[in-house]
Amino acid sequence: MDTYGIIGWPVSHSLSPAMHNAAFKALGIKAVYGLLPLHPSKLKEGIEGIRVLNIKGVSVTVPHKENVMAFLDEVDNIAREIGAVNIIINQEGKLFGVNTDWIGAKKAIEQKINLSGKKAVVIGAGGAARAVVYALVKGGAQVLIFNRTYEKAQKLASELGGEPFPLSQIKNATGDVLVQTTSVGLNEDQSPVPKEILSRFKVVMDIVYKPLETRLLREAKEAGCEVIDGLEMLVYQGVEQFFLWKNIRPSAELMRKAALEELSGEKNGR
Ligand code: ATR
Numbered sequence: 493m494d495t496y497g498i499i500g501w502p503v504s505h506s507l508s509p510a511m512h513n514a515a516f517k518a519l520g521i522k523a524v525y526g527l528l529p530l531h532p533s534k535l536k537e538g539i540e541g542i543r544v545l546n547i548k549g550v551s552v553t554v555p556h557k558e559n560v561m562a563f564l565d566e567v568d569n570i571a572r573e574i575g576a577v578n579i580i581i582n583q584e585g586k587l588f589g590v591n592t593d594w595i596g597a598k599k600a601i602e603q604k605i606n607l608s609g610k611k612a613v614v615i616g617a618g619g620a621a622r623a624v625v626y627a628l629v630k631g632g633a634q635v636l637i638f639n640r641t642y643e644k645a646q647k648l649a650s651e652l653g654g655e656p657f658p659l660s661q662i663k664n665a666t667g668d669v670l671v672q673t674t675s676v677g678l679n680e681d682q683s684p685v686p687k688e689i690l691s692r693f694k695v696v697m698d699i700v701y702k703p704l705e706t707r708l709l710r711e712a713k714e715a716g717c718e719v720i721d722g723l724e725m726l727v728y729q730g731v732e733q734f735f736l737w738k739n740i741r742p743s744a745e746l747m748r749k750a751a752l753e754e755l756s757g758e759k760n761g762r
Contacts, residue, residue, distance in 0.1 A: 495545065496737065497528040499538060499560075500553035504529070505758065507723075507751040508551050511730045514750035515742035523548075530556065539563040543585050549737040550580040551730075552589075557619060564589040573652070574622050579733045590736060593623035596729025597671075598631055604695045604718050605669060607631030613665050613693070614654070615684050616673035617644040620699055622652060624671050624725075629653040633669070638662050640674075663689060670712075672698045677706035684708070690715035698722050704755070723751055 498508045504527060512525040528547075530538040532555055539560065542550055552560050557576035561567050564580065567589040571577045577589035601607060612628045614621055617639035625648060628635045635654035638661065639645035645656035657665075663686055670693045676684040677700045685708055690696060696712035701722030709719045727748045735741045 494523040494548045496523060496525040496549045496551075497547060498525075498551040498553060499528045499530040499556055501529060501531055501555060503527050503553060506551075506553065507726065507754050508553075508730060510750040510754035511727065511747040512551075512734060514746055515730075515734050518746055519738075519740060519742060521738065532556070532559070535559055536563055539580075539587065542580065542582060542587060546582070546585075548582050549733070550582070551733055552578050552580060554619075561589055563587075570594070570626070574626050575651075576619055576622065578729065579736060581736055591623065592729045592732035592736070593620070593725070594627040594630070595732045596725040596727070597624045598627035599728040599731075600720050600724035601627070601669060601671070601695070601697060602631065603724070604720060607633040607669070610634070610669060611636070611667035612669040612671065613638065613662075613667045614671050614673060615639075615659070615662070617641070617648045617656075618673065621648060621673040624673050624699070625649075625652045625654055628669075628671070636665065636667065638665065659684065662686065665689060666692045669693065669695045669697070672696075672700070672706075672708050675700065677708055678702055681707050683711060685711075687711040687715065690717055693717050695720065697724070699725055701726065701755070704752075723748055723755075727751060 516523045564587045571591035578593050581588045610633045612633040614637045637645040637654045638657045638659045640659045642658040649656040690712045696717045697720035698706045699722045
């Protein structure tokens with residue numbers, strides 16, 4: 493029985509155990525995936541623990557995605573470019589860091605629209621935005637980055653591509669796809685995008701999944717857009733993580749169902 497897990501702080505609300513354990517079960521693989529709460533001050537020891545305990549694979553979440561790189565044996569070039577690792581593969585004690593967040597974002601968007609030659613608007617310039625911008629550029633889209641702090645949009649655009657704008661100019665934005673990557677809307681009925689501009693877009697994606705239908709997605713639906721909720725990127729990055737560990741892709745639908753069940757369990761106070 494192999495062991496897998498997720499490091500983060502806090503990590504207790506992660507949907508990854510539900511998704512990965514459902515996939516192991518469906519595929520008849522004897523393995524277990526658990527929560528590995530790891531305080532930032534103990535990151536080095538925690539990574540050593542992966543080797544010592546022979547944990548075969550580890551998902552990495554906030555706040556470790558950037559800092560973990562220093563303690564790994566090798567980091568994939570794309571993860572280095574994005575500046576974040578969200579999965580560790582343990583190959584006989586050698587730890588490899590990879591990023592599947594950008595693949596998750598790309599697959600989630602490409603379920604609805606082919607990115608090549610399209611115009612994409614990104615809200616935010618933090619860690620999540622980096623994976624999204626990388627995915628959009630890789631997919632061949634023209635990318636416009638709107639951020640509250642203009643300097644951060646500038647930095648992101650110069651490193652990964654795209655054109656920076658202050659968020660105050662969002663009312664003039666147009667495009668085919670809009671992706672919201674900030675925490676605005678998380679457990680609150682707020683949206684960083686004025687609803688008047690939403691009908692200009694074909695597809696609107698939010699990476700926030702609590703609530704599953706954020707105010708942005710509700711208003712986008714009302715404006716006639718196709719919407720992609722925050723679970724989609726999460727599920728597809730998970731499918732790719734599983735693939736890197738076990739060389740087989742579980743059904744995205746199955747993982748989404750497991751994540752949804754976990755979310756509704758939480759809501760019911762489990
Ligand atoms: P993550 O890794 O989740 O992306 P982060 O790196 O802290 O988190 O980035 C948070 C992003 O959300 C940033 O783009 C931030 O804008 P600033 O760069 O101006 O800080 C954005 N953000 C957070 N709260 C916001 C708010 N109330 N309005 C607009 N943008 C907000």
